[in-house]
Amino acid sequence: MDEGLIAAVRRFNRTVTQRVGALDDEYMNRGRPLAQSRLLWEIGPDGAEVAALRTRLGLDSGYLSRLLRTLEGDGLVSVGPAVGDGRVRVAALTDAGRAEWVELDERSDEFARSLLEPLTERRRERLVAAMAEVERLLVASxxxxxxxxxxxxxxxxxxxxxxxxxxxxxxxxxxxxxxxxxxxxxxxxxxxxxxxxxxxxxxxxxxxxxxxxxxxxxxxxxxxxxxxxxxxxxxxxxxxxxxxxxxxxxxxxxxxxxxxxxxxxxxxxxxxxxxxxxxxxxxxxxxxxxxxxxx
Amino acid sequence: MDEGLIAAVRRFNRTVTQRVGALDDEYMNRGRPLAQSRLLWEIGPDGAEVAALRTRLGLDSGYLSRLLRTLEGDGLVSVGPAVGDGRVRVAALTDAGRAEWVELDERSDEFARSLLEPLTERRRERLVAAMAEVERLLVASxxxxxxxxxxxxxxxxxxxxxxxxxxxxxxxxxxxxxxxxxxxxxxxxxxxxxxxxxxxxxxxxxxxxxxxxxxxxxxxxxxxxxxxxxxxxxxxxxxxxxxxxxxxxxxxxxxxxxxxxxxxxxxxxxxxxxxxxxxxxxxxxxxxxxxxxxx
DNA sequence: CCATATACCTGACTTTAGTCAGGTATTGGT
DNA sequence: ACCAATACCTGACTAAAGTCAGGTATATGG
CATH class of the missing domain: 3.40.630.30 (Gcn5-related N-acetyltransferase (GNAT))
Structure with a gap:
């Protein structure tokens, strides 16, 4: 495989993936450990089954339970049994949790905006088009x-x-x-x-x-x-x-x-x-x- | 600003930045804590001043010192005073460190290759072109x-x-x-x-x-x-x-x-x-x- | 030569992340 | 009704990451 292509991918990983990824995390983070914020975000306004959260976030079962207990303790989340199957448990946001979720959502928007902000309209569209292309092609891998x-x-x-x-x-x-x-x-x-x-x-x-x-x-x-x-x-x-x-x-x-x-x-x-x-x-x-x- | 553009950037951050970033980390990581691998990588075959490492990696001074001591203890790095200014210290790789660096370099290549591998030649070129465009435009931010x-x-x-x-x-x-x-x-x-x-x-x-x-x-x-x-x-x-x-x-x-x-x-x-x-x-x-x- | 600044180091922490081996409650098949 | 499987939870850890308040050695300007 062409060395030039590999070098280009590595440069991309370094500058975009690592740096932007880290910045994105920082925005998500605020007062609360990152894992908690991520989980809160992933539960979302519609709630989610614990098993779904586990696979989506790739977390250990015990670790996830503990995170849920912490969020429950902070009054942000309530966990209850699923309607059809009592073994399955469903996490849902409380009102406070929903407010926090909105906050995270806004931060995330803000970060995305900060990336587009310094660009002209034309360049913004080029950036988004290129992002979509990268995303799509990486899916193959x-x-x-x-x-x-x-x-x-x-x-x-x-x-x-x-x-x-x-x-x-x-x-x-x-x-x-x-x-x-x-x-x-x-x-x-x-x-x-x-x-x-x-x-x-x-x-x-x-x-x-x-x-x-x-x-x-x-x-x-x-x-x-x-x-x-x-x-x-x-x-x-x-x-x-x-x-x-x-x-x-x-x-x-x-x-x-x-x-x-x-x-x-x-x-x-x-x-x-x-x-x-x-x-x-x-x-x-x-x-x-x-x-x-x-x- | 257009909501659609912001949503697209967020999706990109989520799928590419986070996921690929995490995978890249996993490749870097192997046996050694990630922070150490990153530091070893950053020192590079030509060595680097401690101050430069600190800013590039964004680490606390004390934390970085400790990481350097660990790598020194493992015989991978040697830290000595800079030639012009005795306060400044320069980290350099030992032979063992260089070997380890080559290993990391190869892993990094391997990961980049794994992203390109499932694509046809044409798609590879499109991916790399789109990556370069994203990288370039994000620089503005x-x-x-x-x-x-x-x-x-x-x-x-x-x-x-x-x-x-x-x-x-x-x-x-x-x-x-x-x-x-x-x-x-x-x-x-x-x-x-x-x-x-x-x-x-x-x-x-x-x-x-x-x-x-x-x-x-x-x-x-x-x-x-x-x-x-x-x-x-x-x-x-x-x-x-x-x-x-x-x-x-x-x-x-x-x-x-x-x-x-x-x-x-x-x-x-x-x-x-x-x-x-x-x-x-x-x-x-x-x-x-x-x-x-x-x- | 002395005061001050610079550059880094050390020790003593806290927090976060992650793992693993057992648990308990519920369900579905027999 | 009972047994195995499922889905999650708890307790008891370890390791990694990160912070902060002091240190020590070296330089620099008067």
Whole structure:
């Protein structure tokens, strides 16, 4: 990889990431330890489940509990059981906590304003556009693709999003009952694998491969959320699925797709897939592709 | 200011600044407390004065001393007196320290690479370009303009850079001895003021105003370093100088300039200056400008 | 040569952050 | 009704970060 690009990224990390990050923290901080402010902020006016806070802030369970007790002691937060499940606890801001939250929100605004303030209108817009570009492209590095049980709620959410999307694009909707079924067991090793793509813990894409006996592996349910489209994630997902199939000894993968999924078709072609005769009777399919793979 | 722009900056701070910043820290960190790693890094292969480290890292004097003792104890750093001044101490890396520094350097590279890795060549270039744009525009918010004694070494450095630059642009060089002299005392309150622009402590620009008795205030030595040109810093410097004059009761400021300083002339015009008859016999001047000011 | 300023160091703290090994209450399956 | 799993909490720590009030050695200006 080009040394110049790496040097540029490092310079950016140093000047922007470290310095602006530290300043932002300082603004957040005021009187209260940073971790408390951050937590208070993260709870937000609508409240939040403790588990959600834990993953979003990446805190130890015990540590988070303690922080919540402190905020409760200061009368800023109240923690109670969730309605559906008594084990789950929900943190909500009290009136005082809400006031404090508004204060933090204003500080944060103030800091953002201080960055834009010395610039002319034109430069402000250029800055914001460049920030959006950086943010978007960095997302690609933040997405993690890993195996996940197909029964996991996040996996289910992805599959539902997938079904919803194709339903909107196929000629006459999409009824999963009419499509060739995929049972969960078929997507669990050694029969197959389900991969989940997550961004900061949130599901943003999925893909699966069924390892048929005495037949090429079959790729299913490749889906990428709108939020992260255009970042090469679909390609990465395909690569991973192919890798899994190849590592387990399969020498070819194949898949079927609908004529309306034109970006997907373009992706398959550019990824080395060749169109072949129909190898199944999937009612929603118009194209069938195959690609040889090697470990 | 537009709410949308502020929201975009906040999102950037959150996702890029905080998250990438934290990841970068994690890479830096390894076995040793972060503060030590940072310090070791900052000392660098060429060594550094303790005072410089203190300002660059923004650490308490006592804390920094202790960190240095720890690194010394680990055989990574040696601290000795500076050659010119025995009070000043210089930290340098030992062989072991240098090896450790290389390790940190490689980690840092590795992290930068991990951000670029999942992107295609084209996207990598776009990311780096956007990063450079963000960095450059944020610099404008980081520059601090404040009064400074004209005898300060940083002020002297700016004035020298100014002289060097005009010498290269005027028809037949620039000999300060031929120009109308400016004595230091004239740029110290209440006779006048010298403003220094700094970026993270490094001088990047200057400007001065002489508050003549019974005459308009006179602006001198407005200079902006190449490194930060095109960010509106010259305009900010002019504004500050005018403000100083106005606050002390002057109702007009004026200045002279050379015909080769075309960007400067454009700046003066766009800032509301009107060309006037020569009001002095400065041999290097071709244009004289004046502007009314009010507090 | 002396007073004063500079540049750094030391000791004695406090605060914040973070970890880990047990707990208790609730739920869901059998 | 009972057992395992889940979701969170408590107690008892350690480590890292940061602060502050004095120190000591070196320079500088009269």
């Amino acid at each position: 933040m997405v993690v693709i890993e195996p996940c049980p197909p029964g996991d709620p996040r996996a289910r959410a992805c599959v539902r999003a997938y079904a919803r999307e194709v339903a909107g694009r196929f000629d006459d909707g999409f009824d999963p009952a009419l499509s060739r079924p995929v049972r969960d067991e078929e997507l669990v090793p050694p029969a197959g694998v389900f991969l989940l793509a997550t961004l900061n813990g949130e599901p943003v894409g999925c893909g699966a491969v069924k390892l048929h006996r005495d037949a090429p592996a079959e790729i299913k349910r490749v889906w990428v959320s709108d939020a992260v489209r255009g970042l090469g994630l679909g390609r990465r997902m395909l690569d991973e699925l192919e890798r899994h199939a190849a590592e387990r000894g399969w020498t070819a993968v194949r898949l079927d797709t609908n004529r309306h999924l034109i970006e997907a078709i373009a992706l398959y072609r550019s990824a080395g897939y060749r169109e072949v005769e129909a190898f199944n009777d999937e009612p929603y399919a118009h194209h069938w592709f195959c690609k040889p793979v090697a470990p | 980081m520059v601090v303009i404040e009064p400074c004694p004209p005898g300060d070494p940083r002020a002297r450095a700016c004035v020298r850079a100014y002289a060097r630059e005009v010498a290269g642009r005027f028809d037949d060089g620039f000999d300060p001895a031929l120009s109308r002299p400016v004595r230091d005392e004239e740029l110290v309150p209440p006779a006048g003021v010298f403003l220094l622009a700094t970026l993270n402590g490094e001088p990047v620009g200057c400007g001065a105003v002489k508050l003549h008795r019974d005459a308009p205030a006179e602006i001198k030595r407005v200079w902006v370093s190449d490194a930060v040109r095109g960010l509106g810093l010259g305009r900010r410097m002019l504004d500050e100088l005018e403000r100083h004059a106005a606050e002390r009761g002057w109702t007009a400021v004026r200045l002279d300039t050379n015909r080769h300083l075309i960007e400067a002339i454009a700046l003066y015009r766009s800032a509301g200056y009107r060309e006037v008859e020569a009001f002095n016999d400065e041999p290097y001047a071709h244009h004289w400008f004046c502007k009314p000011v009010a507090p």
